[in-house]
Amino acid sequence: MTDTLRNPILAGFNPDPSICRVGEDYYIATSTFEWYPGVQIHHSQDLVNWRLASRPLARAAQLDMRGNPDSCGIWAPCLSYADGQFWLIYTDMKRYEGNFKDGHNYLVTAPAIEGPWSDPVYLNSSGFDPSLFHDDDGRKWLVNLKWDYRQQEGGDRFGGILLQEYDVERRRLVGPIRNIFAGTEMKLTEGPHLYRRDGWYHLLVAEGGTGYDHAVTMARSREIAGPYEVHPDNPVLTTRQDPDNPLQRAGHADLVDTPEGETYMVHLCSRPLPGTRRSPLGRETAIQKVEWGEDGWLRLAQGGNTPALEVAVPGAENGALQQAPAEEERYTFAPGLLPGDFQWLRTPEPERLFSLDARPGYLRLFGRESVGSWFEQALVARRQDSWHCSAETELEFEPEDIQQLAGLIAYYNRFKFHYLAVSLNDEGDKVLSVMSCHDEWPSGRLDIAEAGVTLEPDLPVRLGLDIRERELQFRFAQGSAGWQPIGPVLDAGLLSDEGSGRAHGYFTGNFLGMAAHDISGRAAPADFAAFRYRRNAC
Structure with missing residues (x-):
């Protein structure tokens, strides 16, 4: 039995969602930029109703944003669970405007979502949107975009997706740095996440910028370092050609499997005021049901590539109907x-x-x-x-x-x-x-x-x-x-x-x-x- 929820699931400023599941519990981490404490983590047991569970970056050793310009600070955290603990990767962006960006990437861990969260491990500063992938063989890999400060004719400064191994014992990145994906003609390739399924490595990225051309791209490879082939129906999710959809700017996504084996995608969106392209509520978090086809590619369950305002969820099995926020x-x-x-x-x-x-x-x-x-x-x-x-x-x-x-x-x-x-x-x-x-x-x-x-x-x-x-x-x-x-x-x-x-x-x-x-x-x-x-x- 299923019920439907109405998007967004995290209303108001809650962008760049990263989702993970631990048993029956789901957690979504979102960006907080210059607002302190850093990173919002919401918890749900039904994908329907969410409550704020933690803001983990709450002391100077983890985060000090004094002097960070507007819209800098915490960009695109990645939350995962492995080896009996939570892993949180985040960027502290120190410069936004101009050709250069100064963004430093860190890792903190905790035994429970409420903490205690560790002091950070410095990873790199080569680009933002870092994500940690836990492979089946126990190895761990960091992916993040490479920032190219040079002005390129007909190009952009998003220089592809980098891959490097993380050594848990040595608490640092090791081995070669590989550029595994240059992106598509939509450009502005960012927000990478890796998944492994049926012998394939699936790479999910955001493209087109976080405005009204935003989109989700997927690619896959038999080897983690590539080469990656792009989804035949790419982009997987976008509203770039659907200006009447109430969920605009759809992109920057992440995937989660339910205990029953169904797959859902959380993604960034915004709801402009009627008749405008202004979104005072900011970028919010929505969810879509997705399905793996016989060809091994992921697609929206409702077909097409535009987000649905109402989405089927298994919540009614537990009596978990969507609750309206208090007036x-x-x-x-x-x-x-x-x-x-x-x-x-x-x-x-x-x-x-x-x-x-x-x-x-x-x-x-x-x-x-x-x-x-x-x-x-x-x-x-x-x-x-x-x-x-x-x-x-x-x-x-x-x-x-x-x-x-x-x-x-x-x-x-x-x-x-x-x-x-x-x-x-x-x-x-x-x-x-x-x-x-x-x-x-x-x-x-x-x-x-x-x-x-x-x-x-x-x-x-x-x-x-x-x-x-x-x-x-x-x-x-x-x-x-x-x-x-x-x-x-x-x-x-x-x-x-x-x-x-x-x-x-x-x-x-x-x-x-x-x-x-x-x-x-x-x-x-x-x-x-x-x-x-x-x-x-x-």
């Missing part, structure tokens, strides 16, 4: 750890950004560098995962000058944010302002859409926002007064991968949360009593 999430701030949905930016020293113990029942942010800083920014936020949603918080904050501000923020990166901020004006009055940065890179002009709404001193202020597809409206309330809108209706679609004039786009998604900035260096504290996130009806 509302209410977060309180008890001493200890942040609620699991929240992350911060770049630093492995969160105690310098926030405290849950300084004032029990409140999240205290310590104002640090300016909004958009690549080093130390006090911003704690959760993913936007619905086109129609609201967020609210209550703030106690007494700034001493114009360089100190705190409030509610919708944040994509340093050039794309909308910020409802409490600060002071030149007369020393506490005021509420709407600040937006929505100019094309690289100018990043800050617009202060409305300033001078005076607040009562020494009195908490409630801050809210409502998003309806492309429209974002801030609101506020203080004391016994009801909610009042503030500022113009803003373009929420700009807070997206595609909402910029940059040719290459960005890679993350919109976050909603709390922020405090103090460019005077005095670390002015701001106390947030709670946070509410609501998914609204269309």
